[in-house]
Amino acid sequence: MRKKLVVGNWKMNGSLASNALLLQGLVENPPVDAVEVAVCPPFIYLGQAASALEGCGVMLGAQNLSAFAGGAYTGEVSASMLQDLACEWVIVGHSERRAYFGESDALVIEKLRMALAAGLRPIVCVGETLEQRESGLATQVVGAQLDALTQALSAAEAVSLVVAYEPVWAIGTGRTATPEQAQEMHVFIRQRLSAGGWVGEGVRVLYGGSVTADNASLLFGKPDIDGALVGGASLVAGSFLAICAAAARVSSGI
Template identity: 50%
Template sequence: MRTPLLAGNWKMNGSADLVEAFGRAFAEAELPEGIEVVIFPPFPYLDAARRAFADTPLRLGAQSLNPLHSGAHTGEVSGRMLCEFGVRYALVGHSERRQLYREGDAQVFDRLLAALSVGLTPVLCVGETLEERDAGRTMEVVLRQVGFVMSRLEPEQRPRVVIAYEPVWAIGTGRTATPEQAQEVMAGIRDYQASYDRELADGLRLLYGGSMNAGNAAELLAQPDIDGGLVGGASLKVDDFLAICQSAG
């Protein structure tokens, strides 16, 4: 049985007040049993979030990490540093990192390895652009991104990876893949993983990202191969994100 995972990626948004508001709301919230909830705030709020979330089910994630553990890399943050602040998860390969900061598959893989090396759970983000979807290349693009990473991992490392499918054309646009479209891609990823190991494929957690909100979450999460969501804009609204988490029950 796969544990549902609901993740809120705040991107370069949020405030100290929002951190406190989430802590208060989730300290009192009744969530479905057996789900995990993770918040990925900007780096400056990690310590405040660790304290605010102490008596809640919320776990902490980081939006990125440097592949190296230390060194002369001004402005960067290492996995070891993140672990000191109670971080449990790390995003790697988000489309904004790939597009805006030119992180290619090799760099994504290095970051994922760095996360694994310090005990963090990497959330590998994959997805196609609108042009790639319109050209019928969705599965080609997604499986290339997945395969570049999974084919280079040791067998014992693969089960530690979470994969988030985020169609780039649906991130922050208000457009959402239909449940059927999302399910088709998720099933394709799971089938691809079965080429390594059926047990691995059956246990792999797959998240949908791309304008998931309180109105469409239940229908998306009802799909057999969608095990949770990587939520953007809606994760900045306490009530909306709470409603998404409650729809996972």
């Protein structure tokens, strides 16, 4: 059985003071065994988060990494640097990276290779825009993103990789794919991964896109939704913990 995973993506938010309060809330309410929990702060706050979260069961991740191992690449952060700060996870290919910073499927693959080589567990994001969905191209767009993965990486390499389906039209907009829409795409993702030679049923697939405490239980109740990549709601300890609790309840059959 695939264990539920809830990951908080803080994006470019936070301060030392606000982070301390948020992290304290997480430490005082550690996750239960039924669900895995991770947070991904901005690079500059990884050290603060690593220190605060030590031993509490909440894992640490980064929002991005460099496609280079090291050297004269001003402003870049390597996989080995993330390891130094106790990161276990790293988000790769988020739609905001693809849209605002021109990250192609090829660059996403290079970053995935760096993450895997360093022992980091990548969360690779796929998803379609509103225009693409309304044009009937959602599966075509997501399928092409998945094919790039299966053509470049082996099934063995995929064992430690998580896929996050994030409909771009639902990120930070307050709009959310219905549980039925999300489930339909998650089934498609598994089928496409299997067609590419991976074991689709063995890959955890998260949903991301305006996940809240109010809709989490309905989303997690779908058989192919293995958790969430949470944006805005992860910046408030109570909201994020409520989403984690919803995942735990579903996993425990409550």
